[in-house]
Amino acid sequence: MSLLALDVGNTRLKWALYEQPVMGARMLAHGVQFLENIDKLTEGDWINLRPPRMVLGSVVASDAIKRRVEAQLEIWDAAPEWVVPSAAEAGVINGYDHPARLGADRWVAMIGARQRLLARQQLRPCVVVMVGTAVTIEALDAEGRFLGGCILPGHGIMLRALESGTAGLHVPTGVVKPFPTNTSDALTSGGTFAIAGAVQRMVDQLAQHCGQTPVCYMTGGAAWKMAPSMSVSFELVDTLIFDGLLAIAHQRASDRANQRLASSTQ
Numbered sequence: 001m002s003l004l005a006l007d008v009g010n011t012r013l014k015w016a017l018y019e020q021p022v023m024g025a026r027m028l029a030h031g032v033q034f035l036e037n038i039d040k041l042t043e044g045d046w047i048n049l050r051p052p053r054m055v056l057g058s059v060v061a062s063d064a065i066k067r068r069v070e071a072q073l074e075i076w077d078a079a080p081e082w083v084v085p086s087a088a089e090a091g092v093i094n095g096y097d098h099p100a101r102l103g104a105d106r107w108v109a110m111i112g113a114r115q116r117l118l119a120r121q122q123l124r125p126c127v128v129v130m131v132g133t134a135v136t137i138e139a140l141d142a143e144g145r146f147l148g149g150c151i152l153p154g155h156g157i158m159l160r161a162l163e164s165g166t167a168g169l170h171v172p173t174g175v176v177k178p179f180p181t182n183t184s185d186a187l188t189s190g191g192t193f194a195i196a197g198a199v200q201r202m203v204d205q206l207a208q209h210c211g212q213t214p215v216c217y218m219t220g221g222a223a224w225k226m227a228p229s230m231s232v233s234f235e236l237v238d239t240l241i242f243d244g245l246l247a248i249a250h251q252r253a254s255d256r257a258n259q260r261l262a263s264s265t266q
């Protein structure tokens with residue numbers, strides 16, 4: 001049973017077709033589109049795609065974007081399912097005050113991270129960093145409890161905010177330097193250090209809280225930009241959200257199979 005996994009962020013839609021809804025399944029095809037180009041998926045990227053049997057997605061973009069994605073999915077029989085963060089799922093316990101108000105991408109990425117730790121039998125505390133339009137930094141304890149997390153502006157938003165709020169900060173992109181000596185480098189370095197510093201702080205807080213050094217996973221479209229400037233050790237995992245979607249899809253598919261079995265034996 002093939003699975004089309006969707007990750008709809010505030011900037012881009014990421015998709016991947018898997019052979020089966022299980023962790024470690026073979027990825028048959030994948031792609032990414034900026035949100036302004038999502039109305040052409042069925043006549044473009046998806047034109048020759050083998051019809052998926054199941055479609056599971058995470059969406060944090062607007063309802064209008066979600067409807068436009070659903071319109072593209074109408075060519076296939078499988079009705080799209082969207083993850084809604086709950087109190088607990090696939091090895092993660094949700095500590096948010098209102099579990100459903102947590103971003104679905106954050107929830108799914110934490111589930112992906114937890115599944116990776118479970119697969120390695122490394123039940124350690126974990127920090128999950130996503131560098132996309134926004135940056136999110138989550139803390140999970142060794143039992144898979146999501147203790148809480150931070151939201152920061154991403155690189156682009158930080159720079160645009162500074163540009164629009166000042167008269168003298170309209171400059172080209174610079175490079176990251178320990179001691180920047182021009183405006184471009186000062187801005188680029190400032191944004192990068194803000195993110196790297198926030199991650200380090202969360203790692204320190206979690207280490208102190210749990211009495212154990214956390215594993216740190218980093219993902220997202222702009223993660224590669226952060227990688228050379230991080231002050232803590234981390235693993236870059238491009239597929240963290242897809243890993244989480246596979247775990248949730250696996251759970252749902254086996255629940256349904258069990259229900260069918262129960263009703264057929266009644």
Ligand SMILES: Nc1ncnc2c1ncn2[C@@H]1O[C@H](COP(=O)(O)OP(=O)(O)O)[C@@H](O)[C@H]1O
Pocket residue numbers: 008009010011012013131132133134154155156220221222
């Ligand atoms: N090809 C690229 N070149 C430079 N930056 C990129 C590129 N692709 C993505 N990014 C950065 O990654 C961000 C989008 O990452 P993504 O994880 O897709 O975000 P979201 O999930 O919020 O849509 C952009 O805001 C941009 O900063």
Ligand SMILES: CC(C)(COP(=O)(O)O)[C@@H](O)C(=O)NCCC(=O)O
Pocket residue numbers: 009010011060101102103104105106132133134135136151
């Ligand atoms: C924090 C986010 C904007 C991140 O979005 P992204 O950068 O992935 O596009 C998204 O997860 C979201 O809208 N969250 C809802 C609020 C919350 O998580 O508390």
Ligand SMILES: [K+]
Pocket residue numbers: 009010105130132133220
């Ligand atoms: K994201």
